[in-house]
Amino acid sequence: MKILTEQIDVPGIETIDVFCKHGGYQAVEKAIKKMTPDEVTEEVKKSGLRGRGGAGFPVGMKWSFLAKPEGIPRYLVCNADESEPGTFKDHYLMWKSPHTLIEGMIVSSFALGANTSYIYVRGELMYVIHILEKAIQEAYDKGYLGKNILGSGYDLDLYVQPGGGAYICGEETALLESLEGKRGNPRIKPPFPAVKGVWQCPTVVNNVESIAATSWIINHGGDAYAAIGVGRSTGTKLISASGHIRKPGVYEIPLGITVEDFIYSDEWCGGIREGHKLKAVVAGGSSVPILSAEMILNTVDGEKRLMTYESLSDGGFATGTMLGSGGFIVMDETTCIVHNTLTFARFYHHESCGQCSPCREGTGWMDKVIYRIEHGKGRKEDIDLLVDVAKKIEGNTICPLGDAAAWPVAAAIRHFRDEFEWHIEHPELAIQPGAVYMRPGASWAQ
Amino acid sequence: METKNTIVFPAETLDLVQKIMKRYPEGKHKSAILPILHLAQAEWKWCSPEVMDYVASLLSIAPVEVYEVASFYTMFHLEPVGEHVIEYCRTGPCCLMGGVEVYDHLKKRLGIQTGETTSDGKFTIKEVECLAACGWGPVFQIREKFYMQLTAEKVDQIIDELSK
Numbered sequence: 001m002k003i004l005t006e007q008i009d010v011p012g013i014e015t016i017d018v019f020c021k022h023g024g025y026q027a028v029e030k031a032i033k034k035m036t037p038d039e040v041t042e043e044v045k046k047s048g049l050r051g052r053g054g055a056g057f058p059v060g061m062k063w064s065f066l067a068k069p070e071g072i073p074r075y076l077v078c079n080a081d082e083s084e085p086g087t088f089k090d091h092y093l094m095w096k097s098p099h100t101l102i103e104g105m106i107v108s109s110f111a112l113g114a115n116t117s118y119i120y121v122r123g124e125l126m127y128v129i130h131i132l133e134k135a136i137q138e139a140y141d142k143g144y145l146g147k148n149i150l151g152s153g154y155d156l157d158l159y160v161q162p163g164g165g166a167y168i169c170g171e172e173t174a175l176l177e178s179l180e181g182k183r184g185n186p187r188i189k190p191p192f193p194a195v196k197g198v199w200q201c202p203t204v205v206n207n208v209e210s211i212a213a214t215s216w217i218i219n220h221g222g223d224a225y226a227a228i229g230v231g232r233s234t235g236t237k238l239i240s241a242s243g244h245i246r247k248p249g250v251y252e253i254p255l256g257i258t259v260e261d262f263i264y265s266d267e268w269c270g271g272i273r274e275g276h277k278l279k280a281v282v283a284g285g286s287s288v289p290i291l292s293a294e295m296i297l298n299t300v301d302g303e304k305r306l307m308t309y310e311s312l313s314d315g316g317f318a319t320g321t322m323l324g325s326g327g328f329i330v331m332d333e334t335t336c337i338v339h340n341t342l343t344f345a346r347f348y349h350h351e352s353c354g355q356c357s358p359c360r361e362g363t364g365w366m367d368k369v370i371y372r373i374e375h376g377k378g379r380k381e382d383i384d385l386l387v388d389v390a391k392k393i394e395g396n397t398i399c400p401l402g403d404a405a406a407w408p409v410a411a412a413i414r415h416f417r418d419e420f421e422w423h424i425e426h427p428e429l430a431i432q433p434g435a436v437y438m439r440p441g442a443s444w445a446q
Numbered sequence: 447m448e449t450k451n452t453i454v455f456p457a458e459t460l461d462l463v464q465k466i467m468k469r470y471p472e473g474k475h476k477s478a479i480l481p482i483l484h485l486a487q488a489e490w491k492w493c494s495p496e497v498m499d500y501v502a503s504l505l506s507i508a509p510v511e512v513y514e515v516a517s518f519y520t521m522f523h524l525e526p527v528g529e530h531v532i533e534y535c536r537t538g539p540c541c542l543m544g545g546v547e548v549y550d551h552l553k554k555r556l557g558i559q560t561g562e563t564t565s566d567g568k569f570t571i572k573e574v575e576c577l578a579a580c581g582w583g584p585v586f587q588i589r590e591k592f593y594m595q596l597t598a599e600k601v602d603q604i605i606d607e608l609s610k
Binding site for chain 2: 073082083084085086087088090091116118122123124125126127130157159161162163164165166167178179180181182183184199240241242243244248249250282286327329331335339340343344346347350351353
């Protein structure tokens, strides 16, 4: 079942003519000509669609929080700042099929009563920005954007805003600061963007994939969308699959397939690369806890783990993880968990905006301490020190970057403490190129 | 170093700047800083204080408002750079695909370290964080173009091509 990527490989799908030939912009026609904004919102609520950027907050509910004071403009801002390591689905979707996002932007803006909307794209994707701008011009030319869309009296202008290279701008209030032409420092909430967002006006910020899904929901109904998936994990999800698999890439899965199927089936990742064994997975982008092969495939109760929000988090952080943004990073037995954790710690150190001291200082210390462990200079007390620093960052910052930095370090130690100990106890071995600790008896160690 | 009076966008770019400023509500044109800084860097390769002052003058804002933004976002070069700036991804997923080894090869091939420029002014290498292309790693970017699934051989070909 594919919703967003069914036609992604059709030649010319990036042009509005081909896109329309394959059913494109029908949701705009339907929403604007036959529905009220509240009816559109109602369908999205019914669909159970949850925010696809990582937090998983219900989209329809987020929309219903939007303040609507008389005479004050409201804004929809699409978060296309995709920067979470392991995640490249929005990049893929916008590059291959820009109109899928633009159609969703029009439907969603109509529902929210926004007359100006922005797509905030990370600046590194400048070529994608050009693709989007070309597609937006086509939509203007066809009358799907601009004044009096389809004769309805509804006006909408849509612009693309480039970022400048800052992971923090994926956090919605930092994104809004950036859109205002400032440094991307997250704001203290409340007030939430739904009340005071960009330029202090009511604003909804949604991820690319969330917005793109609204077109299908309008065409087929919220109930049809909710019929896909399991429980509160409705619909499909784009999964960015990377690492040691046969077929890395972006896959649209119906939520609810097993993790095992996703990794080993030829329909998806196609299994671990030839001659190697699964060691660990980071299932939802770099910030979610890493799990060992056994833990990612099965829950602690021995049930097969599913690709859903609930099943991936089954067991809490003790034995579970999160679906997050769907950045699915697969590691085989050649992977040094300490080195991988170092790259993540370095990432968060680099990307911390510096506003809150626990994050600014803590990410720096985690980076430095893991660096010295990885480079054979670790001390016995370093592991507990890392756990302590992670604990002191978590929950003590304005935005979730602090948590996102703390979790991968804490989880790597929780599940692979022996690898950190080995680095500290055997620095002469650990610093050899390609050196990897093999846990005796582990499924990947034979 | 270019002098102040040579820093003026070509007429076509100035038109674009005017259009960009109209994307935002009246009085909120400060939002145009990032798009205009990108245009400026494309024009002058790096954001010198003079370039940033020029951007401030276009937007009728204080120069410090541009400095504080340009220094926050990693894409803006605040020091002179070579003709081709190679921005190499150093984050986990690219490392899993051999990113570290390929990067070592690139540094050896150019004879420079991270942040340095070759003596002929042709290449600068910078390490960057995740470029959202993890399934196609290792990856680096030169201006708008992504170079993906890099190997030592591919790196050599790219450098050869750009050295011509």
